[in-house]
Amino acid sequence: MCDDPPVPWSPVIAALTGALVVGGFVMGGDEANLHNALIAVSALVMGASILRFHVRHREGRLFIVVGAAHAVMFFGRQYGRHPSYPAARWVTWFGVWPLPAVLVLVAAAVMCYPDGRLPGRRWTIALAGLGAVGGLLTVVSALWNVEYDRMGLLVAPPFTVPGRNAAMRVFDVARPLVFTAIQVTWAACIVERLVRAGASEARQIRWLVYAVVLNLVVLVGGLIVTGEPRAALLTVPLLPVAAGIGIIANSYEALLDDVRATARRIVTAEDAARRRIERDLHDGVQHRLLVLGIELGRLVERADDTGDTALADQARSSRDQLLQATAELRELARGIHPSVLADDGLEAALGMLADRSPIPVRLHVGLDGRCGAEAEATAFYVASEGLTNASRHSGAGHVTVSASRTGETLELVVADDGVGGAELLRGLRGLADRVASVGGRFHVHSPLGEGTRIEAVIPCG
């Protein structure tokens, strides 16, 4: 049933279901029939919500079918209170006989939860078995109208077939057996699925299980207090609600994971690109310039040897300028990607930043082992940007950079004694985004006159 997407046009069915429920209510209230309307509405709303998220979600479609089936039963039985309505007998008939088939349908929906597929061949066979006996009961119910007596209807069946008494006897025995088998089968299926489920599936199934347990509690409580299962019947609509929430919450979770993964991929790709550029500069341009420097060095020596001091000075000056250029290029390459970070770790890289800072830096590093490359790079950029901000805007006398690792978290703090009042400037905003992309937290505390404190807590990754 759920291996073959049953409804390609869910919106139409949803609209018809809604019309049937509204129409049923217009015909007056009936406490004994109310649960059908509630189940129809809750299954329909949750099914539609799921389909909004995943247009082709199989379980969402099953919800819609379950809703539609209950709407038909609700409408038919409401109609059955009005013998004077047109075609009252036939319409009512449709509200009565499908009960066994609908129960099998509900079992299928539960067994297919949460992905809309049965969890294995055994359960496909089990469901087929339920379908067969349920189908037989449904045929009996349709031909001999054996359910009519329970429903307190004012409208008689549309036809009679001989042998009703015999059918009643068979039905009275078979009905509790088959209905119990249906409940036991889907319950066993959920339990087995829950036991074998991965984290995300288990999260969804738990929602359904909570609702089932609540339903059972109300059932037992209701039987003890009132002697009737009516109250439990009214909590059944909570099942599709809980099950639907499970699926939707999980979808949100998955969507969030996707967004986080995308942000992380962007950061990783950016780091890789930076690294590539740094390597290209290092292996290509810088070495070519160095070789040029070697040539100029030889020129200096030759000129010295020949006593041409003017030429020697000129060559020397050219060489010095070239070295200046390579030094600048080196710093540029470092800014693009600090190779010291990848090669020697965060402590060395922070040391390098401290070495280069125009403001004196107190460095406190308590790191035990390496963290992931993204985490380390993020911490490094926080320190780098923090120090740049401090030296440009804060007027601070000194800066403290602390890096520590507690379990699987890396904490980095840059604090200065400057003027404070640092807003989330462009650089800091970028840092906040970057820290968030690796699942970390970023905080800037910068009251006027009290210095600036930038904190980043980053999963070690």
Place this chain on the structure above:
Amino acid sequence: MRVMIADDVVLFREGLARILAESGFEVVARVGDGDALLAAVTADPPDLAIIDLRMPPSFSTEGIETATLIRDRAPGVGLALLSQHVEPHHALRLMTEFERGVGYLLKDRVTDLAGFAVDIRRIAAGEVVIDPELVTRLVARRREHDPLAALTEREREVLSLMARGLSNTALAEELHLSVKTVEAHVRSIFTKLGLHLDEREHRRVRAVLAFLRQ
């Protein structure tokens, strides 16, 4: 003097080999990674190995690791580590792992062949050489409470030269002072900075570098 060069950048390696050859060095091997250098050194140890700090496969500190292995197998080989960048922690590590015949030089240094030749000869002779650029930067670092402020101009000069690996004799020569005067300066510096004086050259360099890096 027999020299081996290990650098993965062919352009630089060949350029360096050429000028060294022109200056009378005998370049007996030119290789692109640590393993190849180790093989060449093991087969026929040279006087000196010039080693790029970052080499394949991971471009991190292969040079230092190779140097350590060479020191184990052929203790007489001088080890000149070349680096593209000034990295004080690498220099410190070299001073910790090696006692003699080791140097840390910026690649820029090769553009002044005469100076470079002096440096590598010193390394081959067993001395310790630290690139002056690195020392200059460490000394020039801004500090909150600068302990170097307590030093005289001359003492600062002595400190820098000490950090570059110069022995007392070399210091005396460089500054045109007597060895006794130099020794007095050195003692004074160590007292003022609160450091424990150890005459062993690499330890002295290490102590000074570590102090400057604090």
